[in-house]
Amino acid sequence: MALLNYKKLLNMKVVGIIVLLLLLWQVDIKKLGLALSKTDLLYIAGALAFMVIHVLLKIVRYHSLLQLQGIKISFFKTLHCSLAAFFLSFVTPGRVGEFAKAYFINKIDGGSKVKAFSGALVDRLCDVFILFFITILGISFLNLFGASSIIISLLLLFLLLSPSIVFFPKVRVCLLPIVERFTGVHHKLTWFQTVVSALEEMEAVFNLRLIPLLILSGLAYCAFFASCHLMLAALAVPLSFQKVVFFVSCASIISFLPISFAGIGTRDAGLVFFFTRDGLAGESALAFSFLIFICTYLFFGIAGFICFMTLDCSRKELMENS
Numbered sequence: 394m395a396l397l398n399y400k401k402l403l404n405m406k407v408v409g410i411i412v413l414l415l416l417l418w419q420v421d422i423k424k425l426g427l428a429l430s431k432t433d434l435l436y437i438a439g440a441l442a443f444m445v446i447h448v449l450l451k452i453v454r455y456h457s458l459l460q461l462q463g464i465k466i467s468f469f470k471t472l473h474c475s476l477a478a479f480f481l482s483f484v485t486p487g488r489v490g491e492f493a494k495a496y497f498i499n500k501i502d503g504g505s506k507v508k509a510f511s512g513a514l515v516d517r518l519c520d521v522f523i524l525f526f527i528t529i530l531g532i533s534f535l536n537l538f539g540a541s542s543i544i545i546s547l548l549l550l551f552l553l554l555s556p557s558i559v560f561f562p563k564v565r566v567c568l569l570p571i572v573e574r575f576t577g578v579h580h581k582l583t584w585f586q587t588v589v590s591a592l593e594e595m596e597a598v599f600n601l602r603l604i605p606l607l608i609l610s611g612l613a614y615c616a617f618f619a620s621c622h623l624m625l626a627a628l629a630v631p632l633s634f635q636k637v638v639f640f641v642s643c644a645s646i647i648s649f650l651p652i653s654f655a656g657i658g659t660r661d662a663g664l665v666f667f668f669t670r671d672g673l674a675g676e677s678a679l680a681f682s683f684l685i686f687i688c689t690y691l692f693f694g695i696a697g698f699i700c701f702m703t704l705d706c707s708r709k710e711l712m713e714n715s
Contacts, residue, residue, distance in 0.1 A: 409486075409653020412662050420675045428628055428680040436627035437684065443620035444688050450613035451475075454606050455494075455516045461602055462512050462594070464502050473700050474498055480697025483690050486651035491517065497704060511594035519610045521649075524642045525553050527614075531639030617641075624684040630677045640667040644682075655690040 417425075456471040474497035481490025495513035499506050532538065533546045618638045625632050632640075644663035648656030661682045668678035 409656075409658030412653070412658035416658075416661055416665055416675070416679060420679060424674070425676040425679055428676055429683065431629070432680075432684070433627040433629075436623045437688070440620040440623035440627065440684070441688050441692065443616045443623065444692070447613050447616040447620060448479075448693060450609055450616065451516075451520075454519065454609040454613065455512075457606055457609070458512050458516055459498065461606075462508055464498065464504060464508065464512070466498065466502055470501055471498070473704065474501070476693065476697040477701035477704055478697070479693055480701045483655050483694040483697065486654055488649065489651065505594075508594050515595055519606065521646075522553070523610055523614055524645050525549070527638060527642040528646060529553070531635075531642065535636070535639060620688065621681075621685065624688065625681055627684065628677060628680050630673065630681065632671070632673065636667075636671065640664060641685075643667060655686065655694075657686070660685070 452472050452475045453468075455475055456466075456468050459466055459471060474494045477497060478491050478494035481493045482488035484490060492510070492513050495506075495509040498512075499509040502509070529546045529549050532542050532549070536542050538545050618634070618641065621641050622634050622637050625637060640663075644656075644660045644667070647663040648660040650659050653659050661679055664678040664682050665675045668681075669675055
C-alpha cells in the first residue's frame with residue numbers, strides 16, 4: 394500500500410495557501426510586521442528549548458512503544474527514523490508523511506509491516522486523543538458555546554470514543570457482515586485482512602503497559618504548551634495559559650485536515666478565529682502562528698531533512714512505493 398501519493402495530494406495543499414493569503418488580505422500587514430519585529434528573542438530561545446523537549450519525549454514514547462511490540466531497535470535509529478518522517482509530514486497534507494517512520498523502522502528491523510504500521514498508528518492516536526480531550530474540556534470550562542457547551546462536549550466525546558469498539562474482537566466479528574453489506578467489500582480481501590491484523594496488533598499494546606506511554610505523552614504536551622506560552626510572551630500577547638492550551642489544541646486538530654502542509658492556512662485560520670473571539674487582534678494570531686511554524690516545522694523540518702537524506706534504507710524505493 395502506498396505511503397504517499399504526491400500527485401493526488403498536491404492539489405489539496407493549495408487550499409491552505411489560499412486560506413493564508415485570504416487571512417493576510419484581511420489583516421494589517423504593517424501591524425503584523427511590527428509585532429514580529431518586536432519579538433523578544435530570549436523568550437523564543439526558551440520556547441525552542443521546550444519544543445526540543447517536546448519532540449524528544451515523543452520519540453522516547455515511540456521507542457518505548459516499539460519495545461512493547463518486541464521490535465528491537467536502538468534509540469538512535471528510532472530518533473533518526475522519527476525525524477526523517479517528521480520532514481515528510483512537513484511536506485504532506487494532514488501530516489500523513491509521519492507514518493513513513495513505520496516504513497523506515499520495518500526496513501531496519503525486517504519484521505512485520507503490519508506491526509510497524511500499527512505501532513505508528515498507536516503513536517499518532519496518543520497525540521490525537523490528548524488534543525481532542527483538551528478541546529472537549531476547553532469547550533466545557535470556557536463555555537465556548539454557551540448553554541450548548543456541555544451537550545457539544547459530550548457529543549464530541551462520543552464521536553472520539555465510539556471508534557474504539559473495533560478493538561473488541563466480538564464486536565468486530567459482528568461488524569464484518571454489516572461492512573460487507575453496505576460497502577460490497579469482502580472481508581477476505583488482502584487489504585481488509587491487513588486492517589484486521591493491524592487492529593489485533595494494536596490490541597496487544599492496549600493494556601496497563603500503555604500507562605507510562607500516556608504519562609510521557611502528557612509530559613510532552615506540557616512542554617509543547619509551555620513553548621507556545623513563551624512564544625506569546627515573546628509577542629507580549631496577554632493570554633492566559635489555560636486559553637493557550639485550548640486554542641493551540643483546537644488549531645492543531647484543525648491542522649490535521651488534509652488541505653495544507655505544515656498546517657499552513659488551517660492552523661492560522663483556527664488561531665485567528667479564537668484570538669478575535671477573545672478580543673485579540675488577528676495580527677497577533679498570525680504572528681503567533683508564524684513563530685510556531687519557525688520553532689517546530691522549520692527547525693525540525695531542516696533536522697528531519699538531514700536525517701531523511703542520511704537514512705540507510707533507499708529513498709528511491711520509498712518514492713516508488715508512493
